[in-house]
Amino acid sequence: xxxxxxxxxxxxxxxxxxxxxxxxxxxxxxxxxxxxxxxxxxxxxxxxxxxxxxxxxxxxxxxxxxxxxxxxxxxxxxxxxxxxxxxxxxxxxxxxxxxxxxxxxxxxxxxxxxxxxxxxxxxxxxxxxxxxxxxxxxxxxxxxxxxxxxxxxxxxxxxxxxxxxxxxxxxxxxxxxxxxxxxxxxxxxxxxxxxxxxxxxxxxxxxxxxxxxxxxxxxxxxx
Numbered sequence: 001x002x003x004x005x006x007x008x009x010x011x012x013x014x015x016x017x018x019x020x021x022x023x024x025x026x027x028x029x030x031x032x033x034x035x036x037x038x039x040x041x042x043x044x045x046x047x048x049x050x051x052x053x054x055x056x057x058x059x060x061x062x063x064x065x066x067x068x069x070x071x072x073x074x075x076x077x078x079x080x081x082x083x084x085x086x087x088x089x090x091x092x093x094x095x096x097x098x099x100x101x102x103x104x105x106x107x108x109x110x111x112x113x114x115x116x117x118x119x120x121x122x123x124x125x126x127x128x129x130x131x132x133x134x135x136x137x138x139x140x141x142x143x144x145x146x147x148x149x150x151x152x153x154x155x156x157x158x159x160x161x162x163x164x165x166x167x168x169x170x171x172x173x174x175x176x177x178x179x180x181x182x183x184x185x186x187x188x189x190x191x192x193x194x195x196x197x198x199x200x201x202x203x204x205x206x207x208x209x210x211x212x213x214x215x216x217x218x219x220x221x222x223x
Contacts, residue, residue, distance in 0.1 A: 001201075002218045009189055010046075012222040016187060017050035020126055023183050025056045027125040033060045035121045036095075037173070037181065038087070039130035039138070040065055040079025044187055047128070048087035058094040062121045063087065066129060067139035067161075067172035068100035070107045077168070100158075100171055107160035107171040114171065115158045122157075127181035129217070133192050134165055135200045135208035139172035141165050142207055150174045151205050151212055175205075175212050186210070186219045194221055 006012035020036070027034035038044060065079050073081045080101060088097060098117045102110035129137045136142060140150050141163035150159050155174035162169050178184075188197060197219065200208035 001214045004220045006222040009222045012220055013046040014050060016220050017047045021051060021054040021056060023126045024061060028057045028060055034125040035062045036126050037064055037066055037124045038128045040082055041130055043130055045086050052087055052090040052092040055091055058092050061095045062098055063095050064098040064118060065100045067170055070169040107169050111158050111160055111171060118157055122177055124181035127184045129186045131186060131188055131210045133196045135196050135210050137210045139166060139170035140209035184217050186217045188221050
């Protein structure tokens, strides 16, 4: 784990956005395409704001989420809605969004079709993860109904996931494709998240799912 501490959140958000943009540009130069996988929630919003104005070849960048709540984009809790409002605007509007939600009553009914959309864009070029104070990442929650399967090296690409702390049913990328990302970053802010990360280092992944990713992560933190 490579731990990066910043003097304040504004500097963190700007620096990490520039780092991600630089890595995407490198992949575009070398391979002609790149994949960016990002979390939902409000914390990465400022990073999305900066990235949306960066002058790279967005037309050859594919974007998808780490996970999604099983709600339509019209719902205020939709992560896809946040992406459309804050990342896929400006220059980044040219990027291709691969969905993690389909119009079906349950994630179980939509997961196979969604996985077919994700698979051609693997491995992930640049991965940005978030983490909760419960040490979950993506929708790999402690105590979730299919967490053990989601952490397995033989897991499918996507899994439906339900957990007490999750609210709605979720769909999530599993540890297998996330751990194969070519460049991986974790964004956390506040002392409570730093304390949670330190706890996670001493626990097994089944209790602290972020632990499964720590060996290869660049962690970015500010108070």
